[in-house]
Amino acid sequence: MGMPGANGSIPRISTSGAGTAPWSKAEPASILYRDLPRLSVDINLTYLPVMNRADSLAEIDAALDRIAAGIERTVKGARTQRMAGGRGGETWVFARLGSAEIKIETSPVMRGVVHEPEWREVSEAVQDRYGYAEIQVVSFEDLFGGKLHAALDRQHPRDLFDVKLLYDNEGLTEGMFRVFLVHVASSYRPPHELLGPRAYDHDQVFRQEFAGMTREPVALVGHAASKVTLSRRTSAEGRAGEAAWRLSRRE
Numbered sequence: 376m377g378m379p380g381a382n383g384s385i386p387r388i389s390t391s392g393a394g395t396a397p398w399s400k401a402e403p404a405s406i407l408y409r410d411l412p413r414l415s416v417d418i419n420l421t422y423l424p425v426m427n428r429a430d431s432l433a434e435i436d437a438a439l440d441r442i443a444a445g446i447e448r449t450v451k452g453a454r455t456q457r458m459a460g461g462r463g464g465e466t467w468v469f470a471r472l473g474s475a476e477i478k479i480e481t482s483p484v485m486r487g488v489v490h491e492p493e494w495r496e497v498s499e500a501v502q503d504r505y506g507y508a509e510i511q512v513v514s515f516e517d518l519f520g521g522k523l524h525a526a527l528d529r530q531h532p533r534d535l536f537d538v539k540l541l542y543d544n545e546g547l548t549e550g551m552f553r554v555f556l557v558h559v560a561s562s563y564r565p566p567h568e569l570l571g572p573r574a575y576d577h578d579q580v581f582r583q584e585f586a587g588m589t590r591e592p593v594a595l596v597g598h599a600a601s602k603v604t605l606s607r608r609t610s611a612e613g614r615a616g617e618a619a620w621r622l623s624r625r626e
């Protein structure tokens with residue numbers, strides 16, 4: 376199984392660690408918990424060991440080098456490039472084969488997980504189309520708790536689409552919301568900005584970065600509705616959680 380497709384790089388990432396894999400895959404949800412409702416252009420990784428920042432960054436750098444080297448060694452014609460991410464440091468790996476490009480990235484800030492990771496196969500629809508793959512992934516709560524935070528923080532159509540599918544299927548769980556609060560507490564943005572985000576015009580982003588990526592056509596209005604629902608639900612859950620915490624303190 377090779378590229379194109381983020382799925383083709385999964386086995387190379389899974390075997391990048393020395394002994395126990397240091398990574399737990401956090402994205403894309405579309406190939407892990409869904410039957411490929413949309414295409415994905417990147418692979419997001421969570422670094423699992425909890426160490427001091429300097430040691431963690433050194434290990435992350437070495438592991439990404441192994442991933443890049445593994446892809447070039449096992450995928451004929453593939454080329455990789457390390458690049459700086461949004462928080463500094465070369466935390467991105469771009470893998471290219473012909474006109475196909477995959478971005479593999481991790482956060483140098485958010486390391487470790489709330490719940491234990493698990494090994495999971497890609498969905499049946501993905502196996503039928505691209506082949507079998509299995510990798511260590513973050514828990515459902517960690518995955519979608521982080522997704523809720525990303526949807527409020529970036530308000531990107533891809534994240535809002537995933538949130539809509541979450542509401543249509545499993546819904547917002549207590550465990551997921553607790554993980555979301557961990558992300559809120561760790562964010563560079565104040566909580567009030569995340570829970571009450573400003574409205575943005577996403578028409579251009581929708582057309583240039585999302586339209587045509589879904590199996591079924593979607594409209595921009597649907598993403599606006601998802602954003603409103605997400606903001607209301609997380610704000611309401613946050614107020615309820617704060618009230619419960621204060622009540623427990625009194626008791």
